[in-house]
Structure formats: structure tokens, C-alpha cells
Amino acid sequence: MPTSFFAAPGRFFRGNLHAHSTKSDGALEPAEVCRRYQAEGYDFIAMTDHFVGLFDYPITDTTNCRNKDFTTLFGAELHTGSMENGNLWHIVAVGLPLDFTPPDAPHFKAIEGSETGASLAKRARAAGAFVAIAHPHWSGMTLGDALSIDAAHAVEVYNYGCIVDNDRGEGFLTLEQLLNTDRRLNLIATDDSHFNTPDHFGGWVMVKATENTPEALLAALKAGDFYASTGPQIDDIRVSDDSVEIECSAATTIIMMGQGSSMATLHGTSMTKVTLSRERLKESPWVRIVVIDRAGKRAWSNPIWPDLARFGPIWPDLARLELG
Incomplete structure (x- = not known):
């Protein structure tokens, strides 16, 4: 059985969901910023300037940067205080309206008594945004912090800027x-x-949509119709009761991993189509695929919940996400 979005109509569009400009x-x-991303072969970008009073709470309008081959999504990196370590919350929100109401975040220091991260994420999602927990390793995020954000669509598991600048750019443990x-x-790479x-052109998402428009891309992101990459392509993933079949660009290692230490791994040369047994992962409620190429670059599928034979989450209705 094919996973949902690989069999769906449309094509993959390459984009970066976390970027900053002189607006922050x-x-x-x-x-x-938009010109450079288009010149490097990207199809879209979300400008996510820091949403703090220091920069007049910007949601950067990039409408004028759109053209027939490139589009933009409005967004922001939202902040409020504070996490368990006393640091400011960082939440990426893509698809925000320009009039989104700011929290009490005048600068990059946590303000006692300000809105919680959970509340800010819920408000962003209720306003129509795709919400991601940003760079949990860099932030020093605890599991308690992560569990409090129940309105997120994704975890930022690869942040190239943090990889380059402080080697704290991964979030796989938090995700799992x-x-x-x-x-x-x-999961997203950004x-x-x-x-x-040199914090640019290192991590991206490949979003399956019928057209390269903000509306189509945002709907696909919310539906989980994408994968993350630093280089390799994932062309198809098919799930059966006993195995998972993966088609991809040339790879030297392909891994299916699940809960705990369960995994199935295949090493080879220029592999483009493989089948991995689910025998060692039968008890895992979820699996995810990692594709590694000869240069060590990686691509990551979203988690697959085999009983559903599809990608992506089952979300509660927004009406059930209490704001507060």
C-alpha cells in the first residue's frame, strides 16, 4: 500500500521554512534573501523573522518577492517566556496572518508572567499556521517543555544554522x-x-502539492505531505504488513527505525530501491525512514504509523485545543 502523498497528484516543491532578514x-x-533562495533552486521560502517588540513584532510581507517560479509564505519565529531552563520559547509558525496578536515579548529575555509557549502555539495554529517546535537541542528543551506544546504539527529535527554555529542543531530525540x-x-529540516x-542552503523540506502557491503548500504541510532532506530524494515509500519498500536517489545506507532501539538497516552501493523487513519493528507503533548518500547527506521521512498505512498525524479538532 503506498503512503498517501506519494500516490497523490502533484509534484514536490523544495522550500525553507525558517529564515531571517533585516526585518529582525x-x-x-x-x-x-528570496532572490538567493530562488537562484539556488528553491521553489518557496517562509520568512520567519523574530516576533519580538525589539523589531516591532514583524510578520514580513514578501508578496512582492513572488513570481511565476517562486512563492513565499508569511510567518514568524514566535517568542514568549519561559521554558523550564528560564530561556525564551522559540516556535516557528508558517502561514500566520499579518495581524496576528503579539505576546508580551519586548526583547529576547523571558518576561515573568507572559503567555506560555503552549498558549502561543495554540493561538498560532488557531490562526491558520503550520506550527513547529524550533531547535530543541539548541534551546535546552526538556521533555516537559516539549510535552506542553500540544498544538505543534512538527519538530524541527535539523537546523542547519545551529549545526554550523554551535553543533546543536538536531531534534530527533525530542521528536521520538x-x-x-x-x-x-x-519533522522538518530548515x-x-x-x-x-554560512547558515544557508543546508536543510529543506520537499512538499508534495498540486501547485506552487502559498495556499497549496500550507495545506500540504498541515497534511504531512512532505519529507525533509539535506540532499537525497525520497521517491516512494510503500508499506505492507511485513515490509516497507523505499525508492530514492542513490544511497549507501537506508534505515527504518522505530520505538526504542528497533531498526532495520541496509548498506550498499548506489541503492535506489530496497525492501526492509518489519520483523524487528512489529511492536513499534511508528517507523520512520532515513536515506543516506555517499557524501553523508540525509533525507528523513515523516513518521509512518503502519496500522494507518499513511504519513502524518491525526489531529484533534481545533475546537478541542483550549486557548489560555
Whole structure:
């Protein structure tokens, strides 16, 4: 049985969901950020400037950067205080309306008594945004912190800017701890580009949509119709009772991993189509696929819940997400 979005109509569009400009602490004007991403072969970008009072709570309007081959999504990196370690919350929200109501976040220091991260994430999702927990390793996020965010669609498991600048750019442990509590979350790879260090063009998402428009891309993101990559392509994943079949660009290692230490791994040369047995993962409620190429670049599928034979989460109705 094919997973849902590989069999669906449309094509894959490459995009970065985490970027900054001179509207907050980035080095380049928004138009130049967009120009560079298009020049590097991207199909879309979400500008996510820091949503704090220091920068007048920007949701950067990049409408003028759109053209027939490139589109943009409005968004922001939302902040409020504080996590268990006393640091400010960082939440990526893509698809925000320009009039989204700010929290009490005048600067990059946590404000006692300000809105919780959970509340801010719920408000962003209720406003129509695709919500992701940003760079949990860099933030020093605890499991308690992560569990409190029950309105997220995804965890940022690869943040190229954090990889480059401090080697704390991964969030796989946070993702899997949440999956193991039956949170149906997806995963994203991003740049977190500021262009003041070599923090760009390193991680992205490949979104399956019928057209390269903000509306179609946002709907596909919310549906989980995408995978994350630093290089390789994933062309198809088919799930059966006993195995998972993967088609991809040339790979040297393909891994299916599940809850705990369960996994199935195949090493080879220029592999483009493989079948991995689910025997060692039969008790795992979820599995995810990792494709590694000869250069060590990786692509990651969203978690697959085999009993559903589909990608992506089952979300509660927004009406059940109490704001507060």
C-alpha cells in the first residue's frame, strides 16, 4: 500500500521554512534573501523573522518577492517566556496572518508572567499556521517543555544554522520522545538562515502539492505531505504488513527505525530501491525512514504509523485545543 502523498497528484516543491532578514536580525533585505533562495533552486521560502517588540513584532510581507517560479509564505519565529531552563520559547509558525496578536515579548529575555509557549502555539495554529517546535537541542528543551506544546504539527529535527554555529542543531530525540507518547508529529529540516554566517542552503523540506502557491503548500504541510532532506530524494515509500519498500536517489545506507532501539538497516552501493523487513519493528507503533548518500547527506521521512498505512498525524479538532 503506498503512503498517501506519494500516490497523490502533484509534484514536490523544495522550500525553507525558517529564515531571517533585516526585518529582525538577518543580514539581508527580504527581497535579497528570496532572490538567493530562488537562484539556488528553491521553489518557496517562509520568512520567519523574530516576533519580538525589539523589531516591532514583524510578520514580513514578501508578496512582492513572488513570481511565476517562486512563492513565499508569511510567518514568524514566535517568542514568549519561559521554558523550564528560564530561556525564551522559540516556535516557528508558517502561514500566520499579518495581524496576528503579539505576546508580551519586548526583547529576547523571558518576561515573568507572559503567555506560555503552549498558549502561543495554540493561538498560532488557531490562526491558520503550520506550527513547529524550533531547535530543541539548541534551546535546552526538556521533555516537559516539549510535552506542553500540544498544538505543534512538527519538530524541527535539523537546523542547519545551529549545526554550523554551535553543533546543536538536531531534534530527533525530542521528536521520538513525543512519538512514544502517541503524539502524531512530523519533522522538518530548515536553515534558520541569517546570512551573517554560512547558515544557508543546508536543510529543506520537499512538499508534495498540486501547485506552487502559498495556499497549496500550507495545506500540504498541515497534511504531512512532505519529507525533509539535506540532499537525497525520497521517491516512494510503500508499506505492507511485513515490509516497507523505499525508492530514492542513490544511497549507501537506508534505515527504518522505530520505538526504542528497533531498526532495520541496509548498506550498499548506489541503492535506489530496497525492501526492509518489519520483523524487528512489529511492536513499534511508528517507523520512520532515513536515506543516506555517499557524501553523508540525509533525507528523513515523516513518521509512518503502519496500522494507518499513511504519513502524518491525526489531529484533534481545533475546537478541542483550549486557548489560555
